[in-house]
Amino acid sequence: MALSGVEIFKLLPKTNCKKCGFPTCLAFAMALAQGKVELAKCPDVSEESKKLLGAASAPPIRMFPLGTGDKAAKVGGENVLFRHDKKFINPSVFAINIKDTLSNDELTKKVEEVITSEIDRVGQKLRVDAISIEFASGNAQQYESAVKLISEKAPNTIIILNCKDASAADAAVKIVAARKPLLYCATEENAEAMANIAKTHKVPLGVYADGLAALSSLTEKIKGIGVEDLVIDSGAKNAKGILELNTQVRRSALKKSFKPLGYPIINFVLREDPVLEACIASVAVAKYGSIVVLNSIEKWKNLALFTIRQNIYTDPQVPMQVEQKVYKIGEATENSPLLITTNFSLTYFIVAGEVENSKVPTWLAIMDCEGLSVLTAWAAGKFTAGKIAQFIKESGVENQVKNKELIIPGMVAILSGSVEDKLEGWKVTVGPREANAIPTFLKTRSA
Amino acid sequence: MSYVIPKETCSGKVLSPDFGKGSKAVKIGGENALPFHSFDGAIPNKPVIAYEIQDIFPDDWPDTVKNQFSSVSDNAVKWAEYCQNELKAQAIALRLSGTHPDRGDRSPQDAAKTVKDVLAAIEVPLIILGSNHMEKDAAVLVAASEAASGYNCIIGKAQEGNYKTIVAAALAHNHKLIAMSELDINLAKQLNILITQMGFDKERLLTDPMCSALGYGIEYTYSVMERIRLAALMQNDATMQPPILGDVGMYVWKVKETVATEAEMSEWGAVAERGITWEAVTATSMLIAGANLLIMRHPKAVETVNKVVEELV
Numbered sequence: 001m002a003l004s005g006v007e008i009f010k011l012l013p014k015t016n017c018k019k020c021g022f023p024t025c026l027a028f029a030m031a032l033a034q035g036k037v038e039l040a041k042c043p044d045v046s047e048e049s050k051k052l053l054g055a056a057s058a059p060p061i062r063m064f065p066l067g068t069g070d071k072a073a074k075v076g077g078e079n080v081l082f083r084h085d086k087k088f089i090n091p092s093v094f095a096i097n098i099k100d101t102l103s104n105d106e107l108t109k110k111v112e113e114v115i116t117s118e119i120d121r122v123g124q125k126l127r128v129d130a131i132s133i134e135f136a137s138g139n140a141q142q143y144e145s146a147v148k149l150i151s152e153k154a155p156n157t158i159i160i161l162n163c164k165d166a167s168a169a170d171a172a173v174k175i176v177a178a179r180k181p182l183l184y185c186a187t188e189e190n191a192e193a194m195a196n197i198a199k200t201h202k203v204p205l206g207v208y209a210d211g212l213a214a215l216s217s218l219t220e221k222i223k224g225i226g227v228e229d230l231v232i233d234s235g236a237k238n239a240k241g242i243l244e245l246n247t248q249v250r251r252s253a254l255k256k257s258f259k260p261l262g263y264p265i266i267n268f269v270l271r272e273d274p275v276l277e278a279c280i281a282s283v284a285v286a287k288y289g290s291i292v293v294l295n296s297i298e299k300w301k302n303l304a305l306f307t308i309r310q311n312i313y314t315d316p317q318v319p320m321q322v323e324q325k326v327y328k329i330g331e332a333t334e335n336s337p338l339l340i341t342t343n344f345s346l347t348y349f350i351v352a353g354e355v356e357n358s359k360v361p362t363w364l365a366i367m368d369c370e371g372l373s374v375l376t377a378w379a380a381g382k383f384t385a386g387k388i389a390q391f392i393k394e395s396g397v398e399n400q401v402k403n404k405e406l407i408i409p410g411m412v413a414i415l416s417g418s419v420e421d422k423l424e425g426w427k428v429t430v431g432p433r434e435a436n437a438i439p440t441f442l443k444t445r446s447a
Numbered sequence: 448m449s450y451v452i453p454k455e456t457c458s459g460k461v462l463s464p465d466f467g468k469g470s471k472a473v474k475i476g477g478e479n480a481l482p483f484h485s486f487d488g489a490i491p492n493k494p495v496i497a498y499e500i501q502d503i504f505p506d507d508w509p510d511t512v513k514n515q516f517s518s519v520s521d522n523a524v525k526w527a528e529y530c531q532n533e534l535k536a537q538a539i540a541l542r543l544s545g546t547h548p549d550r551g552d553r554s555p556q557d558a559a560k561t562v563k564d565v566l567a568a569i570e571v572p573l574i575i576l577g578s579n580h581m582e583k584d585a586a587v588l589v590a591a592s593e594a595a596s597g598y599n600c601i602i603g604k605a606q607e608g609n610y611k612t613i614v615a616a617a618l619a620h621n622h623k624l625i626a627m628s629e630l631d632i633n634l635a636k637q638l639n640i641l642i643t644q645m646g647f648d649k650e651r652l653l654t655d656p657m658c659s660a661l662g663y664g665i666e667y668t669y670s671v672m673e674r675i676r677l678a679a680l681m682q683n684d685a686t687m688q689p690p691i692l693g694d695v696g697m698y699v700w701k702v703k704e705t706v707a708t709e710a711e712m713s714e715w716g717a718v719a720e721r722g723i724t725w726e727a728v729t730a731t732s733m734l735i736a737g738a739n740l741l742i743m744r745h746p747k748a749v750e751t752v753n754k755v756v757e758e759l760v
């Protein structure tokens with residue numbers, strides 16, 4: 001259980017020496033309780049206090065990186081069950097499973113798909129993050145050569161060594177150990193051997209057991225051997241198993257502080273039907289899967305999965321903002337109307353959706369108002385005549401439309417005169433108050 | 448440390464209205480656990496997917512989904528029969544789009560006739576939706592309610608700006624009712640209260656907190672649904688206990704990802720699969736968040752989501 005600020009304070013030196021950067025030990029204790037600083041910032045804390053505080057301040061779900069370099073991904077570290085409570089922290093890692101039985105050409109083709117999977121969506125670069133290389137051949141040499149080939153062709157991608165055979169795994173780990181691959185996995189049969197490989201090469205280890213009771217004892221055993229960066233697999237394969245067991249893991253870790261399950265989860269979705277696989281994978285993304293392993297990565301499926309991951313992992317407390325710019329909706333031309341509104345993403349989605357419904361090609365100017373809705377932004381002095389005029393001038397939209405007419409939201413009809421004064425040569429028209437009246441408004445105008 | 452399943456029992460329960468008549472009637476809701484958390488409690492009814500049809504040719508649907516119905520979509524009765532008989536629809540949602548002033552402005556009487564004809568042709572339950580034009584819906588849904596009298600339909604959507612007449616009509620003709628608000632748990636709660644204050648039984652209500660498509664605000668819908676469900680179950684808030692509707696198809700089949708061809712957006716891959724997946728993933732997410740009834744369009748997406756439901760229960 002987490003300690004309160006006062007409880008932490010009692011364990012600090014109480015000298016107020018300020019070396020931690022805080023004016024007093026109490027201030028430092030308060031910040032520590034909120035998880036804003038690390039205990040290590042206080043150089044004088046006693047070993048005994050360190051132990052007590054360390055155990056209490058260890059995150060309920062362990063967090064560590066997979067891979068290295070700028071394409072590494074952290075897993076775990078989550079604090080909540082529901083995204084409206086607090087942001088989900090480390091987005092699910094998507095992996096494709098590739099069998100070592102494929103020919104070199106086929107392997108190369110698959111890797112190519114991974115490398116070219118990166119797309120840009122709302123300013124974020126999204127990609128298939130990892131390759132799970134499955135030991136399907138039963139032949140350690142073949143596995144080794146597949147791992148070699150894939151790791152050369154995909155030098156930055158996270159590698160998951162999907163191999164339960166300890167000697168084959170040992171040989172493969174040696175090739176890629178420096179890249180922090182995930183070794184998957186230790187089972188009841190091979191736990192000791194796998195744990196020792198992971199320990200020797202300092203790589204994270206997957207742990208598989210059928211059901212959560214067996215899984216808990218296995219993680220404890222492996223922790224005893226000295227491997228702590230674990231990823232757990234309860235054996236869940238279908239949607240029900242994923243939802244129920246992942247939920248039980250998350251609840252156990254967060255609400256019961258049950259350490260044996262305080263690890264990130266890996267879910268193997270693996271379906272022949274790619275649309276079904278996309279759906280089950282989206283269940284895993286919403287329900288606490290830290291690594292989601294797929295059978296195929298078609299571009300259209302990636303787009304849907306990247307998007308659901310991005311949506312679920314946005315911060316619910318920061319209103320998501322849309323980039324400030326003039327958006328082209330439909331085949332807008334120099335004769336199309338120009339609407340303006342604020343960059344609160346919900347405002348944007350609703351207004352853009354209604355403009356799409358109208359089927360009238362339109363320019364939609366989205367102005368940065370720090371993610372506030374129209375009325376709030378107006379009240380806060382961020383959506384004012386002066387700022388609107390400045391944005392329109394600087395946006396260069398003047399050169400995109402023939403007819404210098406700006407349509408403002410009906411909610412701020414009051415601004416029409418002053419915007420017109422400040423925007424020389426422009427006519428300002430008051431649009432509808434509610435977004436659902438936009439289609440009628442636009443169609444009537446274009447008729 | 449030995450493992451104990453961390454169960455949570457809820458004090459509240461989702462209401463469970465039925466709709467339709469006879470052997471084809473369906474019941475939704477009734478669970479006293481979070482969505483598909485059957486280790487926590489009882490989930491007596493599976494979510495239901497209704498196929499969306501319209502009273503006019505769906506010229507605003509992208510080809511991927513429009514072409515699925517090209518032989519029937521010029522006529523609501525044929526379309527409904529096709530969904531029931533060929534696609535084995537569990538329910539049908541008739542959207543009276545043609546009554547919108549911009550989409551043909553069909554009269555409430557015309558709409559009522561379509562409703563009657565469709566009801567005469569099918570046995571599965573019917574959801575009757577307006578065109579989302581505040582004033583027109585008030586008139587259209589009154590006429591439609593009357594035309595469907597005795598069929599135990601779901602009528603919608605009643606919104607803050609027009610709920611009074613629609614509630615009165617659903618009350619008079621014994622229908623279930625969709626109360627829709629825009630992505631705000633408090634607005635959803637308030638509308639449910641206003642409607643029940645008119646004497647409309649909350650056991651006959653469905654809440655539509657407004658759907659959004661994947662990539663276009665779905666996280667808002669997701670969290671509002673999740674919060675409504677938590678309020679209903681954990682806080683036993685009676686005003687939040689009606690089952691939840693996800694009107695998926697209409698939000699999905701207009702976004703760029705379901706419309707843009709591969710020639711336009713080569714990095715997005717095949718347009719047909721992309722559109723189907725967009726609808727299926729949106730629908731799956733709504734189910735996970737708490738939706739009990741979905742309205743969808745593409746047969747392949749419906750089929751896939753039904754498979755997901757089979758896996759989840």
Ligand code: SF4
Binds near residue numbers: 013025042
């Ligand atoms: S460094 Fe340690 S002892 Fe010094 S003020 Fe900070 S908490 Fe107190």
